[in-house]
Amino acid sequence: MSTLEIRDLHVSITTDEVDKEILRGVDLTIRSGETHAIMGPNGSGKSTLAYSIAGHPKYTVTSGSVTLDGEDVLAMSVDERARAGLFLAMQYPIEVPGITVSNFLRTAKTAVDGEAPKLRTWVKEVKEAMGNLRMDPAFAERGVNEGFSGGEKKRHEILQLELLKPRFAILDETDSGLDVDALRIVSEGVNRAQETTGMGVLLITHYTRILRYIRPQFVHVFVDGAIAEQGGPELADQLEDEGYDRFVTAGV
Amino acid sequence: MSLLADKTSRPAAPHADSAAAFAPEQSRAERTRSYAVADFPLPTGREEEWRFTPVDRLRALFRDEPTGRCLDWQESLPAGVTITGMSVADWQASGAAAPADRAAVVAAAHSGGVGVLDIPAEACPTEPVKVTLVGDSGDLVHGHLLIRAGHHAKATVVLGHRGRAAYSEVLTVVAGDGADLTVVTLQEWDDTSIHLGQHDVVVGRDASVKHIAVTLGGAVVRLNTNASYAGPGGTFEGYGVYFADAGQHLEHRLFVDHEAPHCRSNVEYKGALQGDGAHTVWVGDVLIRAAAEGTQTYELNRNLLLTDGARADSVPNLEIETGEIAGAGHASATGRFDDEQLFYLQARGIPEAEARRLVVRGFFASVVSRIGVPEVIGHLMAAIDEELGAV
Numbered sequence: 111m112s113t114l115e116i117r118d119l120h121v122s123i124t125t126d127e128v129d130k131e132i133l134r135g136v137d138l139t140i141r142s143g144e145t146h147a148i149m150g151p152n153g154s155g156k157s158t159l160a161y162s163i164a165g166h167p168k169y170t171v172t173s174g175s176v177t178l179d180g181e182d183v184l185a186m187s188v189d190e191r192a193r194a195g196l197f198l199a200m201q202y203p204i205e206v207p208g209i210t211v212s213n214f215l216r217t218a219k220t221a222v223d224g225e226a227p228k229l230r231t232w233v234k235e236v237k238e239a240m241g242n243l244r245m246d247p248a249f250a251e252r253g254v255n256e257g258f259s260g261g262e263k264k265r266h267e268i269l270q271l272e273l274l275k276p277r278f279a280i281l282d283e284t285d286s287g288l289d290v291d292a293l294r295i296v297s298e299g300v301n302r303a304q305e306t307t308g309m310g311v312l313l314i315t316h317y318t319r320i321l322r323y324i325r326p327q328f329v330h331v332f333v334d335g336a337i338a339e340q341g342g343p344e345l346a347d348q349l350e351d352e353g354y355d356r357f358v359t360a361g362v
Numbered sequence: 363m364s365l366l367a368d369k370t371s372r373p374a375a376p377h378a379d380s381a382a383a384f385a386p387e388q389s390r391a392e393r394t395r396s397y398a399v400a401d402f403p404l405p406t407g408r409e410e411e412w413r414f415t416p417v418d419r420l421r422a423l424f425r426d427e428p429t430g431r432c433l434d435w436q437e438s439l440p441a442g443v444t445i446t447g448m449s450v451a452d453w454q455a456s457g458a459a460a461p462a463d464r465a466a467v468v469a470a471a472h473s474g475g476v477g478v479l480d481i482p483a484e485a486c487p488t489e490p491v492k493v494t495l496v497g498d499s500g501d502l503v504h505g506h507l508l509i510r511a512g513h514h515a516k517a518t519v520v521l522g523h524r525g526r527a528a529y530s531e532v533l534t535v536v537a538g539d540g541a542d543l544t545v546v547t548l549q550e551w552d553d554t555s556i557h558l559g560q561h562d563v564v565v566g567r568d569a570s571v572k573h574i575a576v577t578l579g580g581a582v583v584r585l586n587t588n589a590s591y592a593g594p595g596g597t598f599e600g601y602g603v604y605f606a607d608a609g610q611h612l613e614h615r616l617f618v619d620h621e622a623p624h625c626r627s628n629v630e631y632k633g634a635l636q637g638d639g640a641h642t643v644w645v646g647d648v649l650i651r652a653a654a655e656g657t658q659t660y661e662l663n664r665n666l667l668l669t670d671g672a673r674a675d676s677v678p679n680l681e682i683e684t685g686e687i688a689g690a691g692h693a694s695a696t697g698r699f700d701d702e703q704l705f706y707l708q709a710r711g712i713p714e715a716e717a718r719r720l721v722v723r724g725f726f727a728s729v730v731s732r733i734g735v736p737e738v739i740g741h742l743m744a745a746i747d748e749e750l751g752a753v
Contacts, residue, residue, distance in 0.1 A: 205703075208723065
């Protein structure tokens, strides 16, 4: 059983030499096997939370803490966080030309596990995972995200999630830009990974439709850089009916 | 007009050290080609062909006098492949392409003789021909080499350059009809070395020549590669990989002269730069003459700036005198190292140094995959990793 604990997290970004505070004291605790949905209007800081946990250099943590089973995540480099068991499925995965997907996956797996995977079982595992996500095997020999469509990039993110088996996965608007078939396939991948590994999931989304496939036990409404309200799955249903207006006006 | 017949052409007006000498040329074809040193005044650095080059560091290589020095040769020749000598006079009489700048004309005049590497007609050695030239004293050396592949020969020649030297060379590559020749030139000099080269590639009828330049070492390296076609149906591929560190000047100029019909050319050069004062230059000239109908040509240069303080100049030029071509294009781009790519790889657990290596290897991958000589690729990748280790 692992715990990812976020305490009073304040995060700023610097643009044109002006600091702007995006996160204003976030508190959140996620345990293995749990699924938390973070919902909120655009610009509320949801993605900032995701990238701050992953350690993107653009974001500066000004106070607060993030710990994984008591270990200080904020003191770790980006790759150390990943090796500690954190995974960020990005909203806009980056293209890295010239590195094949298969080479990338093997290199990442080796880094995360601390040893190279056994060739025969690894090849089989990759093939099977790609099949489950309805990915053409030819993708293995293409450059990382190079020329992938939006939907292909998302499948590739979930492929990595299934293969790297993190302790906690943060899914940053994984549903955006997916048609209903792709949304189902990707969601099944997340559920499969959770069943296999018992990972905790932090699902960041603007809309409720992905919650029909990935059922959260906890729903947090994110407004203006902090959690404004939390509850169970019924809160998501309420948001679907009412939208974010209530929170946005309250914030003004 | 044939480039081979053009060897003594010169501009109508004599060169004078005045503004008149710098009147912009109307066509790439107008540049002087000659065996006479006097036809090439000392470069000032303002000329089109010298404007990016640190000419002040090259004065000794422009001086019209022999040095009597040579580089140490190490050869590995497959059966049937021979190295012999030829006098400079015989070489000139053979109709080979003439020197095109001051350094080349001096090198050709004072090399003391031409080394001739012959691959017999229809020979297909399975092992590459290897010649490595090594300098140990830093001396000024003039070199002159002719590589001849007979008709329908198929071979790979790897020409290595190492050690300390100020080397000025002319290399002529003549591929007979239907030949399939790959020439790899590796510049792995010590950091103090200087290397100026003029490489002329003559592609025979239906022949295919791949010229690959890999430039990693040397204080100043400048290679001018000129390709021309002796008949229709030929293919020239020019690939290059360079990696400039602090203080290095690495320059590659290409001129593909399409005068025969139905020929193809493809040029792809990729370079990485790191450190203060690292400077690379790539100039890609392509001329499609009126007679060169059905030409297909493309040239591409990409540069990756790994740190601040480095500079990459990239100039593609395309001159077309006929509309009856199959295709012509060029692309050039210089960009900084993308930190988002680094973040993406690190976010998957890959340590920073390894992630950097992957990104740079990925950048070079497209051109490296075209080299097609496994031992050169392995060697090159190891050398690039070593360069990155020095960041």
